[in-house]
Amino acid sequence: MQDDPLPLGEPASKPRLRVLLVDDHPLFRQALAATVRQIDPQMAIAQFETLAEARRAIAADTQDTLVLLDLKLPDSHGIAGLLGLKAQAPDLMVAIVSATDDRDTVLTAQACGAAGFISKAAGVEELSAALESLFAGETWFLPPEGDGLREPLTPAQARIVEAVHRGLMNKQIAYEMGLSEATVKYHLTGIFRKLGVQTRAQLLALARD
Template sequence: MKILLIDDHPLFREGVALLLKPLVEGLETWEAGSCEEGFALLGQRGDADLVLIDLNLPGLSGLDGLKHLRQEHPAVPVVVMSSADDKDTVMAALDAGAMGFIPKSSTSQVMLGALRLILSNGIYLPPSVFLAARAAPAVSAPPALAAPAPPSGRRPGELGLTPRQADVLHLLLQGKPAKLIGRQLNLSLSTVKAHTSAVLRALNVTTRTQAVLAASRLGLRFDEPAQEVPAGLSEASIASSSR
């Protein structure tokens, strides 16, 4: 697995790189001090498996960089790591295509847990995004909100989703467009749209951003990344052969 870290503080990048090392065997980390450097690395080395990006960067801002990544590298999931974790900032990052958000103010234990959750196909968002906007500042967040969702989070099947709908949801949460989802799963655009409508209904939401919030709140966990369906093999035949 290859992870690109985009942050203008070398010490922070080095610390995160060390934190990531034991999470996945054979992990390779690339470091960049700006969006422009990160884009250059992707151009030289090919797509990474995950990008962790700060929002406050020299040159092109992290938010604009995130939008660029979604357009130019739609297959690469992006997670924001920022010192600002107010609801507006988190929502802006999600609207731009981020699949998760980790505040830099998090303890090393919470950050490590969030990264583990993300690398195991989960979604992590800061507790602040779920708290009422007018909550009294003197009241601390409950312990359950201070750490990532537990490893035993719910599975998409518990929401009534089929395995293929779960695959579409997994890729949708990563910010991948319908055409790319269709290519990865060998599905027609109309089928992808039908599955997308079904998963949004199951989550009782209408947009991808709302779906990310709902998935995080539910602690949704996915199995291995979606695998491509061989050309000419229908979903029905796969379902019957797996019984």
């Protein structure tokens, strides 16, 4: 049976967003979920204490999904959690919600592919504004975009940073990604420049901090 055409002037409704809250503090997760429901009572919400749980949840479907990710989890610390999610699903929308909200952390998260950064110290009005922007598919960063934010990593560069964090050497990264070792070294040069580091050890420290 053929579907009835939509009336003129009435576009197809956008699929409802699914929000994954990844934080090991239950009270904060509940407060964040309550704010999400105030904005949209019908929003689909799932809560997780670890990065591994969240990665299993998004393994089958990343469409219309927003992950609100803490930077300090039992199985992940620092920007590594973001890098792992983006390596698994490059198009996944991930926003950081963290008490570690210094400028350098915000800039690094933006460079590594985060869709936004929300401080846990944000008031209700700021939190609601940030969530509404993210639900609309927009980004949210403070300081504002264009005010000294770092140039984002390319998908290949983000994969290389994630591989470095896993302890792989250049030769192993080249094999895994199907690149030459010289190309990996070229990408690392660009990564160092974008993230403001000079050595592989500093890059590892940045990913783990």
